[in-house]
Amino acid sequence: MFKTRFTETFGVRHPIMQGGMQWVGRAEMAAAVANAGGLATLSALTQPTPQALADEIARCRELTDQPFGVNLTLLPTQKPIPYAEYRAAIIEGGIRVVETAGNNPGEHIAEFRQHGIKVIHKCTAVRHALKAEQLGVDAVSIDGFECAGHPGEDDIPGLVLLPAAANRLSVPIIASGGFADGRGLVAALALGADAINMGTRFLSTRECPIHPQVKAAIRAADERSTDVIMRSLRNSARVARNAISQEVLAIEARGSATYADIATLVSGLRGRTVYEQGDTDLGIWSAGMVQGLIDDEPTCEELLRGIVEQAQGLIRKRLEGLLSD
Template structure:
C-alpha cells in the first residue's frame, strides 16, 4: 500500500513520518534508523557543542543510510547564535532543515536560494501563516498534548490541525499526542499530510542517549503522567511528573522569576535525567502520548507496526466496497 502525500514527495521519503528534534537525544543513531525505516530522521543541531560536532553527526548519518534526513535548529530555547551551524549543514549537503521556536526570519534569509526544504514547527494558526509567508515548504503543527515546548493557547491537536490546514496552502504535518498507527490515520483525517513524533521515538533501541530510567518512565507513565512547567515564564513546556518538576511548579506558584528558576530548568538538569537517569535532580520532556507507550522496540519495528495498524484502518475506511 502506497503512502504518497505532498510530504513524502517533498522530502523523498516512503512514509510521511518525521522524527522530532529531541534535544540532547536526536543524534546519528536515531536519525539514521528513522530514515532507513522509511521516515525522516533528524539531528538536533543546537544540542551539540560545536560546528565540528554537528559535522561529525552528519557524516555518521551518511555512513549509516543513503536515505534523506534533516537537521533541526531549536533556535528559541538556547539563546545562542546558530548561523554557523546552518553553514555546516549546507556544506555537508543536508537537503532538509527544520526550525523550532524563536523568530525564523534569519533562518530563511540564510537558506534563500540554497535548494533546502524547510519545515517550521508552529503551535498556532498565525504562526503557520507567517511561516508560509516566509517561504516554508511545510509546517509541523504541535497541539498541547505534545512534549517539550508548546504554544501558549492550550489548543489540542484535534482542533489545531484542521484550523491550520484551512489557513495555509502548504502541507501540514501533525504533531502532539501521536504514537501509533491510529494517531497517524487520525492526523490524515484532520487534513494533515504527515506526522511528527518525538516522545514515541525516545523509547526505541536506537535512541541510545536516553537513560534506562527515562525510557522506563515513558513506558510506565499514564496519560496523566506529565505536567506543564515554565508557564509563568511565557514558555509552557510539557515534561514527565517527578520530584524535580514538582519543585519547579512550587517555585512558579510562589512567583519565582527566571533568575530563580534558571538552574532548575537548565539543559544541565534536563541532561541529568535524560542522560544519567537522575530522577531526583533532573527532568525529562514528554507528551501525553506516554499513556500509549508500553515497550522499547527498534525503530524499524515501531514504524513497521504503525504501517500495519494504519493499513488496517485504511482498509476499513473503504466504506463503498
C-alpha cells in the first residue's frame, strides 16, 4: 500500500485515478475501479441529459460502496450545454469529488466547494495549474504531451512538466499521460506527483464497456500509433491513428483549414460509434502513446493490484539495491 496526499485527501486505497473517458466513463467502469481501490470517475457529458447523469450516479451506487467522482468537462460548443443542471445533478447525487477540465472552472469550483465537494482540475501547463490552485481546487491533474485527448499547445512531456509543477504548487498533483504500470507510478512519485491518472490503460480492461475489437486494436498498437490532430486550429488532440485521423491531417496540411472543414470527421458521435461497433476507422477516438505498453486485458482489480505490487517491488528490490554506503 502507498500512503500519499492523494489517498488521504480522497479516501481511496491506491494512488491511482481513472480519467473522465468520454463515452467510456459509465457506471460499470467506475464501479470496477472504485471497488479495486482507485479513484473512479463517471463522465458527466457521456450522459445526454442531467437526469441521465443522476440515473447513472444512482446505478453506480448500486455497484459499489466505495468513493467515486464525476468528470465535468467544460467545452466551447456551438450548442449550449446546461452545465448548471449537470452541476445540480452532481450535488444532489451526493458526489464528493469532481474533476473539472477544459475552460475556466471558477464558477463551478465555488459552487462545489459550498457543498463540501472536493475538486480536481485537469491542466496541461503549470500556469494553468497555478490559476486552478488560486481558485481553490483540492488537487490538480497534470497532463503531459504523451496523453490521450487534449495535451495543450506547449508540447511539454511529463518528465519535465511534473517536477516543474511540483516546484510551484502546494496542492496534491496527479500525473497524467503515459502511465500504465508500476514503473510509471514509481516515476511519477519520484517526480513529485501524489498519484497517477490513467485513461488508455483502462480501455483494455475486462469491465471497460467498449467493443472487444477496440481493445484488441490498443493491444496491437505501439507507441507510435497515434496522431496529433487539429494543431493548426490550436486545439490539439492526440488520437488513435486511423484512416480518419490521417484524412484530418491531410486537410490541415493543405493550409488555412477551418473547423468546418473537418467537423464531420472529428464528430464525437462518430467516436462513440467506434466504441460501440468496433470498427476503429469509423471515427476519431482518443488513445495515448502508452498503448505501446499495453498487451493484456486484466480486470480492474488485477490491474491496480499489479501496478501497486510492481511499484513496491521496484522500490524495495531495484532502487534500494542501487544505493551504496
